[in-house]
Amino acid sequence: MPGDAVDTAALQRWLRTFAASVAEQRDHLTALDAAIGDADHGANMHRGMSAVVAALDTAPATDPAALFKQAGMTLVKSVGGASGPLYGTLFLRMAPATGGAASLDPETFAKALRAGLEGVVARGKAELGDKTMVDALAPALDALDAALAAGEPLADALRAASAAADEGRDATVPLVARKGRASYLGERSAGHQDPGATSTALLVAAAATGLVEQDDSS
Amino acid sequence: MKKLLNDPADLVAESLRGVERAHPELRVDHENRILYRADAPVSGKVGLLSGGGSGHEPAHAGFIGPGMLDAVCAGEVFTSPVPDQMSEATKNIDGGAGVLHLVWNYTGDVMNFDMAAELAAAETDTEVQAVVIDDDVAVEDSLFTAGRRGTGAAIPVEKIVGAAAEQGRGLTELADLARRVNDNTRSMGMALTSCTVPAKGTPTFDLPDDEIEIGIGIHGEPGRRRVPIAPAREIAPMLVEPLLADLDFTSGDGVLVFVNSMGATPMLELHLMYAEIAAILDRAGVVPVRSLVGPYVTSLDMAGCSVTLTRFDDELLRLWDAPVATLGLRWGM
Numbered sequence: 001m002p003g004d005a006v007d008t009a010a011l012q013r014w015l016r017t018f019a020a021s022v023a024e025q026r027d028h029l030t031a032l033d034a035a036i037g038d039a040d041h042g043a044n045m046h047r048g049m050s051a052v053v054a055a056l057d058t059a060p061a062t063d064p065a066a067l068f069k070q071a072g073m074t075l076v077k078s079v080g081g082a083s084g085p086l087y088g089t090l091f092l093r094m095a096p097a098t099g100g101a102a103s104l105d106p107e108t109f110a111k112a113l114r115a116g117l118e119g120v121v122a123r124g125k126a127e128l129g130d131k132t133m134v135d136a137l138a139p140a141l142d143a144l145d146a147a148l149a150a151g152e153p154l155a156d157a158l159r160a161a162s163a164a165a166d167e168g169r170d171a172t173v174p175l176v177a178r179k180g181r182a183s184y185l186g187e188r189s190a191g192h193q194d195p196g197a198t199s200t201a202l203l204v205a206a207a208a209t210g211l212v213e214q215d216d217s218s
Numbered sequence: 219m220k221k222l223l224n225d226p227a228d229l230v231a232e233s234l235r236g237v238e239r240a241h242p243e244l245r246v247d248h249e250n251r252i253l254y255r256a257d258a259p260v261s262g263k264v265g266l267l268s269g270g271g272s273g274h275e276p277a278h279a280g281f282i283g284p285g286m287l288d289a290v291c292a293g294e295v296f297t298s299p300v301p302d303q304m305s306e307a308t309k310n311i312d313g314g315a316g317v318l319h320l321v322w323n324y325t326g327d328v329m330n331f332d333m334a335a336e337l338a339a340a341e342t343d344t345e346v347q348a349v350v351i352d353d354d355v356a357v358e359d360s361l362f363t364a365g366r367r368g369t370g371a372a373i374p375v376e377k378i379v380g381a382a383a384e385q386g387r388g389l390t391e392l393a394d395l396a397r398r399v400n401d402n403t404r405s406m407g408m409a410l411t412s413c414t415v416p417a418k419g420t421p422t423f424d425l426p427d428d429e430i431e432i433g434i435g436i437h438g439e440p441g442r443r444r445v446p447i448a449p450a451r452e453i454a455p456m457l458v459e460p461l462l463a464d465l466d467f468t469s470g471d472g473v474l475v476f477v478n479s480m481g482a483t484p485m486l487e488l489h490l491m492y493a494e495i496a497a498i499l500d501r502a503g504v505v506p507v508r509s510l511v512g513p514y515v516t517s518l519d520m521a522g523c524s525v526t527l528t529r530f531d532d533e534l535l536r537l538w539d540a541p542v543a544t545l546g547l548r549w550g551m
Contacts, residue, residue, distance in 0.1 A: 081326035183363035
């Protein structure tokens with residue numbers, strides 16, 4: 001449907017909304033990481049997304065591919081740790097999947113996200129159930145695809161994706177980590193929510209609330 | 219939190235300014251957070267690059283200099299540096315013989331060094347090889363985890379490969395040598411207290427006064443198990459026996475015994491631990507031929523120690539003894 005076009009302005013809103021929720025949840029992300037990692041996820045994601053917003057302000061990209069590339073490179077350059085290459089790769093892999101279009105239909109946007117997920121999996125070698133960001137992102141993209149295939153408008157499909165990401169995030173609590181720093185804890189990592197899945201759920205939620213903001217008000 | 223700080227966000231940058239003022243034998247690129255030996259690149263020598271999160275001082279910058287590393291990339295506290303830093307450093311230490319990346323095995327470090335090698339391959343014709351250092355036996359089931367962590371082994375790996383690089387050996391030979399030292403090294407650490415990451419401001423984990431954490435990492439990540447505090451003579455075997463069970467240290471030409479402070483444990487206690495450890499090694503028929511005692515791979519202000527054993531052969535021993543001039547290790551020159 002015509003209101004569902006994902007253009008550069010919509011994608012900017014998505015990234016800005018994500019940056020704002022990372023800023024707001026910064027201490028929460030760090031506290032989750034302190035329990036099973038090294039207590040820096042909130043600070044690192046906040047530093048990275050602040051840099052992404054600064055780049056949007058100073059050199060706004062003119063098409064979705066350029067925007068994804070800019071966001072990905074900025075994250076790779078500014079975050080470090082595992083989150084930098086993983087979130088960076090997510091956006092970098094989305095860029096070519098847009099085919100250079102100025103505006104993406106919902107299916108192309110979903111396809112780009114899928115390419116991003118594949119990049120994350122290739123970079124981090126994590127599988128579903130390893131207690132990582134994949135546990136939030138993979139179910140979110142499955143829900144997004146299913147909703148779009150059922151003919152739902154993008155706003156509803158993104159809400160379904162966000163609900164699935166939240167469920168995936170919550171489902172990381174009992175898991176034993178098999179990737180990343182939390183894996184060193186073995187069984188002791190069970191009982192804690194994964195910080196990477198938590199920030200990824202914020203990313204998907206930001207799409208649901210930020211990306212389609214204008215559609216909601218029309 | 220009680221620390222010597224201005225703004226925690228400026229800690230790494232401001233500390234690098236101090237390194238530059240205090241140590242003119244190092245060159246500091248503040249923008250990229252890279253530290254170089256002043257005469258890099260050394261023509262005809264393989265460049266050695268390492269790096270990682272800050273908070274492990276004197277690692278990593280304390281091991282730059284003749285006989286050891288050519289450059290180090292500094293990340294935020296406990297956070298891997300980024301690929302741009304590594305590819306920039308790689309270009310600047312290539313003396314025409316290629317560059318060896320010595321990567322401590324942590325998920326973030328490995329991914330960022332991987333991306334840096336991809337960037338370097340796309341942008342320059344510098345030949346790059348990488349060796350991952352993973353010596354921490356506290357990580358069991360390494361097939362189901364991110365693998366053994368890189369800890370104390372970095373010191374003998376960087377020292378021995380650094381000495382061999384000064385002799386003009388080639389990139390592939392040095393990479394093989396790095397793997398050989400790594401394969402002959404095992405480490406195990408323990409914590410008496412948590413560290414406090416400045417950006418967080420509170421201890422990373424709570425450890426009651428009467429408990430210690432065995433199998434600790436170097437980032438405040440909790441270890442494998444907690445046990446009641448015990449006399450040092452009972453703690454020493456908890457660290458040494460897993461090493462001896464993992465590798466036969468009685469073969470070969472003796473071992474390097476490296477007792478490392480996690481940051482806040484004084485030398486007085488470290489040497490007491492050394493005596494306990496040496497007694498266990500004596501009983502096990504393991505012959506210490508070299509020792510290293512002190513804070514070398516720290517975890518901010520954590521109290522505790524780690525033990526690293528490296529099985530030497532004649533060649534590794536000679537390369538360990540070769541001259542080195544860094545902030546952290548200095549002998550023979």
